[in-house]
Amino acid sequence: MLSKLKNYKFWFVFTPYFWLVAFFFIPLAIILKISFSVSEWGMPPYKDILEINNSGDFILNITSGNYAFIFSDFFYLKSYLNSLSLAFTSTLICLIIGYPIAFYVAKSKPKIRNLLLILLIIPFWTSFLLRVYAWKVLLQGNGILNLMLIKLGFISEPLSLLYNHYAVILGVVYTYLPFMILPLYGYLVKFDLRLIDAANDLGSRKINTFFKVILPLSLPGIIAGCMLVFIPVVGEFVIPELLGGSDKLYFGKIIWDEFFVNRDWPVASALAMSGILFLIVPIVIFQMSYSKYNFKNE
Amino acid sequence: MKDSFLYIENVSKSFDDVKALDNVSLAINKSELFSLLGSSGCGKSTLLRIIAGFEKPDSGKIFLDGEDITDLPAYKRPLNIMFQSYALFPHLNVSNNIAFGLKEDRLDKKEIENRTSEIINLLELKGLEKRKIDEISGGQQQRVALARCLVKKPKLLLLDEPLAALDKKLRIQTQFELVNLQYKLGITFIIVTHDQEEAMSLSDRMAIMQEGSILQIGNPVEVYEKPNNEYIAKFIGTANIINIQKHQTKNNFFLSSELGIEIESSENKLSSKCLIRPEKINITKSTMDKKINQENSCKGIVKEVAYLGSYTKYLIQSKSYQFYVFQTNNFISENLNIKWDDVVDCSWNKEAIFLL
Numbered sequence: 296m297l298s299k300l301k302n303y304k305f306w307f308v309f310t311p312y313f314w315l316v317a318f319f320f321i322p323l324a325i326i327l328k329i330s331f332s333v334s335e336w337g338m339p340p341y342k343d344i345l346e347i348n349n350s351g352d353f354i355l356n357i358t359s360g361n362y363a364f365i366f367s368d369f370f371y372l373k374s375y376l377n378s379l380s381l382a383f384t385s386t387l388i389c390l391i392i393g394y395p396i397a398f399y400v401a402k403s404k405p406k407i408r409n410l411l412l413i414l415l416i417i418p419f420w421t422s423f424l425l426r427v428y429a430w431k432v433l434l435q436g437n438g439i440l441n442l443m444l445i446k447l448g449f450i451s452e453p454l455s456l457l458y459n460h461y462a463v464i465l466g467v468v469y470t471y472l473p474f475m476i477l478p479l480y481g482y483l484v485k486f487d488l489r490l491i492d493a494a495n496d497l498g499s500r501k502i503n504t505f506f507k508v509i510l511p512l513s514l515p516g517i518i519a520g521c522m523l524v525f526i527p528v529v530g531e532f533v534i535p536e537l538l539g540g541s542d543k544l545y546f547g548k549i550i551w552d553e554f555f556v557n558r559d560w561p562v563a564s565a566l567a568m569s570g571i572l573f574l575i576v577p578i579v580i581f582q583m584s585y586s587k588y589n590f591k592n593e
Numbered sequence: 594m595k596d597s598f599l600y601i602e603n604v605s606k607s608f609d610d611v612k613a614l615d616n617v618s619l620a621i622n623k624s625e626l627f628s629l630l631g632s633s634g635c636g637k638s639t640l641l642r643i644i645a646g647f648e649k650p651d652s653g654k655i656f657l658d659g660e661d662i663t664d665l666p667a668y669k670r671p672l673n674i675m676f677q678s679y680a681l682f683p684h685l686n687v688s689n690n691i692a693f694g695l696k697e698d699r700l701d702k703k704e705i706e707n708r709t710s711e712i713i714n715l716l717e718l719k720g721l722e723k724r725k726i727d728e729i730s731g732g733q734q735q736r737v738a739l740a741r742c743l744v745k746k747p748k749l750l751l752l753d754e755p756l757a758a759l760d761k762k763l764r765i766q767t768q769f770e771l772v773n774l775q776y777k778l779g780i781t782f783i784i785v786t787h788d789q790e791e792a793m794s795l796s797d798r799m800a801i802m803q804e805g806s807i808l809q810i811g812n813p814v815e816v817y818e819k820p821n822n823e824y825i826a827k828f829i830g831t832a833n834i835i836n837i838q839k840h841q842t843k844n845n846f847f848l849s850s851e852l853g854i855e856i857e858s859s860e861n862k863l864s865s866k867c868l869i870r871p872e873k874i875n876i877t878k879s880t881m882d883k884k885i886n887q888e889n890s891c892k893g894i895v896k897e898v899a900y901l902g903s904y905t906k907y908l909i910q911s912k913s914y915q916f917y918v919f920q921t922n923n924f925i926s927e928n929l930n931i932k933w934d935d936v937v938d939c940s941w942n943k944e945a946i947f948l949l
Contacts, residue, residue: 490682492647492676493674493681493682494693495647495668497693498694498698499668508684511684512684
């Protein structure tokens with residue numbers, strides 16, 4: 296009986312770890328391996344790292360050339376910077392739009408609150424691709440938006456709203472807004488409204504109360520929301536593919552092209568690995584310094 | 594009335610269709626420790642929030658120290674409130690919590706430091722300055738909340754159920770500390786509480802509220818001995834309410850009941866009920882030979898006995914009435930022999946009867 300219980304507990308605790316190893320670490324290790332291998336024509340389109348030739352010698356096919364190549368070509372760095380700037384801009388916009396919404400939802404009466412939360416989650420019931428396509432329809436030359444602006448007499452010719460980086464930002468903000476709102480809501484709903492009264496009573500105007508009490512106390516929610524938006528947007532390639540034009544190239548799309556258009560898996564893998572490295576290192580440093588700051592200040 | 598320190602004039606407030614305050618007027622003197630007492634939903638907290646400036650009254654005015662503060666926003670009012678939950682800022686340490694209000698007033702650094710350390714000494718919070726709020730005890734949190742208000746030297750301090758979150762022992766100790774502090778600083782205190790014992794022991798004067806109105810204002814003795822109505826009589830302490838009939842002999846009015854209450858009534862009073870507090874009734878074991886005085890006494894049967902150490906509670910049944918008798922256990926041990934179902938003689942002075 297006891298051993299059974301132990302077994303049950305073991306599975307309960309370690310299932311997530313198995314999942315993580317099977318579907319995250321092993322694929323990541325494979326990508327890492329490919330990123331150091333030599334490209335060739337064939338299937339798969341790269342040489343095995345360890346080969347035994349006809350005379351029975353071991354041959355090690357390892358190269359750092361893929362990395363050297365992507366770092367030597369400014370094109371890749373530029374696409375990465377484009378993606379970072381897209382992620383930064385859209386995270387900021389999501390925060391500015393999402394914070395008041397999260398605050399409003401968190402502070403409304405429980406009945407209305409649940410309704411509002413459902414409204415926030417409803418878009419997830421439709422395919423993400425479909426929702427991005429919908430924007431295509433809305434924004435195109437003879438789309439609703441253009442037609443409306445023409446009918447109202449603001450413009451005479453349809454604007455080209457689609458296929459530029461503004462359309463990409465719009466699509467990203469639209470798609471990722473709930474990922475900002477939900478963690479913010481999670482922190483704000485726990486916020487004790489009497490703290491606002493208390494600050495007010497102690498001589499604090501509304502704006503000061505926001506910056507000195509509400510904002511510091513919702514900082515963990517802000518950070519969680521920003522992470523949830525920023526990190527996936529850096530690698531986002533579907534939205535730029537559907538709504539973006541040739542004015543800006545994004546990192547996710549470059550990786551996709553290297554994999555499926557150029558069929559250069561080693562370079563694509565090297566790009567993916569560098570992307571992860573550049574993203575993870577700053578985040579880990581930030582997390583560590585933030586938890587230190589938290590420890591000292593709270 | 595307008596020259597009183599705090600004057601609340603005909604204040605009304607409704608939430609949706611529920612009247613929280615119905616034309617309330619109240620005058621509070623300087624340096625007074627005043628309690629607003631009532632059960633939950635009586636409007637006492639709404640009144641406090643209106644004084645603090647968190648709610649706007651639908652009608653009526655509020656004057657503090659001769660100044661009309663009705664339209665003054667909360668952050669400009671020269672008063673502070675201590676919340677029941679304390680509402681301390683969890684992201685600030687003890688000394689930053691206390692200094693918060695002074696920083697908001699943009700006082701210079703030196704003065705903020707001086708005043709903060711002064712109040713930290715006064716409230717015995719030394720050594721806790723750098724602690725987080727969740728690292729100190731409930732009693733310490735209560736003192737930080739108090740310090741955060743007092744450091745601003747308010748003209749008026751509002752306390753919302755200040756002792757409700759403390760355990761019983763600490764509550765009694767803190768009660769005395771609060772009274773001493775109020776006496777020492779001379780700041781006017783308004784305390785909101787639902788605990789009648791707390792209100793009695795703390796206040797100079799108190800107001801009893803029910804359904805958005807003030808039923809009675811007075812000092813604890815007046816409220817206990819001379820309640821305005823049956824509700825107050827029952828709300829404060831234990832009350833024996835007895836129906837009385839009025840009758841006339843020659844040119845005098847008499848009020849009496851089947852319980853043997855007999856008092857002369859000089860005017861034509863309309864009272865149909867009277868109050869006798871349980872501690873004002875004497876009981877002794879009934880003895881066959883002892884003749885009892887007809888007036889203001891009765892025979893009864895003991896239904897319940899509860900020995901509480903310093904006194905004993907008896908529930909007595911007499912005719913159609915059940916009433917309480919509290920007898921102090923001051924070394925007169927004969928009462929201790931009174932048991933269930935014993936027949937007892939009850940008696941009281943005429944002065945113990947208060948007509949409602």
